[in-house]
Amino acid sequence: MIQLEKDTFEAEVLKKEGLVLVDFWSDGCEPCKALMPHVVELSEEFGDKMTFAKLNTAKARRLAIKQKVLGLPTVIIYKDGEKLSELTKDDATKENIRKMITEAL
Amino acid sequence: MSKIYDVVIIGGGPAGLSAALYASRSKLSTLILEKTKMGGQIVTTEEVANYPGSLFEEGEMETSGPKLIGRMVKQAEHFGSERVMDGVVSVDFTGDIKKVTTISGAEYQGKTVIIATGAYSRKLGAPGEKELTGKGVSYCATCDADFFTDLEVFCVGAGYAAAEEAMYLTKFARKVTIVAREPEFTCAQSIADHVNAHPKVEVQFNTEITDMRGDGILEGCTFKSNITGETWDYEADEEDGTFGIFVFIGYIPATDAFKGHINLDQWGYIPTDEFMATNVPGVYAAGDLRPKELRQVITAASDGAVAATAVEKYIVEKFGH
Numbered sequence: 001m002i003q004l005e006k007d008t009f010e011a012e013v014l015k016k017e018g019l020v021l022v023d024f025w026s027d028g029c030e031p032c033k034a035l036m037p038h039v040v041e042l043s044e045e046f047g048d049k050m051t052f053a054k055l056n057t058a059k060a061r062r063l064a065i066k067q068k069v070l071g072l073p074t075v076i077i078y079k080d081g082e083k084l085s086e087l088t089k090d091d092a093t094k095e096n097i098r099k100m101i102t103e104a105l
Numbered sequence: 106m107s108k109i110y111d112v113v114i115i116g117g118g119p120a121g122l123s124a125a126l127y128a129s130r131s132k133l134s135t136l137i138l139e140k141t142k143m144g145g146q147i148v149t150t151e152e153v154a155n156y157p158g159s160l161f162e163e164g165e166m167e168t169s170g171p172k173l174i175g176r177m178v179k180q181a182e183h184f185g186s187e188r189v190m191d192g193v194v195s196v197d198f199t200g201d202i203k204k205v206t207t208i209s210g211a212e213y214q215g216k217t218v219i220i221a222t223g224a225y226s227r228k229l230g231a232p233g234e235k236e237l238t239g240k241g242v243s244y245c246a247t248c249d250a251d252f253f254t255d256l257e258v259f260c261v262g263a264g265y266a267a268a269e270e271a272m273y274l275t276k277f278a279r280k281v282t283i284v285a286r287e288p289e290f291t292c293a294q295s296i297a298d299h300v301n302a303h304p305k306v307e308v309q310f311n312t313e314i315t316d317m318r319g320d321g322i323l324e325g326c327t328f329k330s331n332i333t334g335e336t337w338d339y340e341a342d343e344e345d346g347t348f349g350i351f352v353f354i355g356y357i358p359a360t361d362a363f364k365g366h367i368n369l370d371q372w373g374y375i376p377t378d379e380f381m382a383t384n385v386p387g388v389y390a391a392g393d394l395r396p397k398e399l400r401q402v403i404t405a406a407s408d409g410a411v412a413a414t415a416v417e418k419y420i421v422e423k424f425g426h
Binding site for chain 2: 057088
């Protein structure tokens with residue numbers, strides 16, 4: 001999974017053609033850490049059809065807020081730089097994320 | 106023929122972990138099934154100051170929720186408890202050997218089951234709340250406080266969680282306003298005193314949030330006084346652009362999977378006797394999902410220990426060894 005930084009987000013996500021899944025997480029967020037291994041598993045399953053990336057919002061707070069992310073965990077699929085679909089908090093389960101991925105493909 | 110455990114524990118929070126510790130120390134073959142994260146609700150709490158034996162010292166994280174749970178997990182596994190990260194979707198408690206089926210399709214069998222699935226955050230049920238969850242509305246301060254650095258936040262509730270999370274939020278937010286339907290705090294006095302003394306915290310009792318709104322992120326809400334019936338709107342400061350509403354108004358027992366298999370009370374809690382036994386022999390319940398006055402790590406852990414001890418006696422009586 002690509003590790004995004006606040007200065008690489010634009011190039012890697014907003015200016016990228018195709019599908020990019022971004023897992024927004026942070027150090028203090030335990031539910032995010034519990035979810036991460038599942039997202040990694042999904043990246044192994046679908047990594048050839050979609051780019052998987054993660055962003056530690058503790059170091060990119062303004063950027064997250066600009067993407068309308070004020071709660072963690074949040075997983076967003078971008079298509080050609082635009083938000084296609086997103087899941088947040090309790091809705092961000094492995095099953096729901098898989099569903100969101102297959103619907104995007 | 107798959108292994109038949111002495112006890113299958115559904116839920117890896119303090120109740121489940123304490124039960125696992127006591128069961129495995131009694132040489133019972135023990136399996137813990139946990140759906141999302143070990144520790145349950147408490148791992149989203151940075152400081153646990155009221156678990157006996159947790160000495161809180163400034164700057165030290167020894168008493169954090171994750172650290173405390175980490176030690177509990179290590180301890181239970183040290184004595185032989187097994188753990189599988191999977192959620193239970195259906196159960197069969199009709200036979201002497203209980204069966205549980207998980208999300209991944211696996212089936213586990215046990216002579217006994219201890220249900221320790223805990224509870225999840227109650228929502229306000231206000232218009233706009235669901236849409237703005239994760240966009241200004243939150244139920245997890247440790248997850249989301251950072252986003253509201255130097256912004257204003259409201260903290261809804263009058264109990265332990267609301268008071269303690271409000272204190273946590275003062276490290277980030279410019280101002281924390283506690284909003285509660287209740288006329289006063291329902292938590293311990295010492296915590297209420299701390300909250301009242303904090304310069305960043307304002308408290309409004311007898312007040313409810315009736316509506317939340319915003320375009321993609323939280324931008325405004327409406328308050329109502331329960332005493333006068335008066336309502337007033339709050340809009341995010343122009344410079345801020347947004348604000349936070351953190352909701353800590355209690356929990357709902359996570360017992361849906363057991364409906365129809367054991368008795369539940371009208372609110373979904375599992376009634377038990379003093380030994381944590383449900384109405385089905387061989388099935389026990391421990392932790393926040395039981396009807397009780399006090400829901401804390403300590404009472405959950407206590408239930409787990411009592412349940413495990415009862416399980417041991419039951420196994421000897423029923424199966425002879």
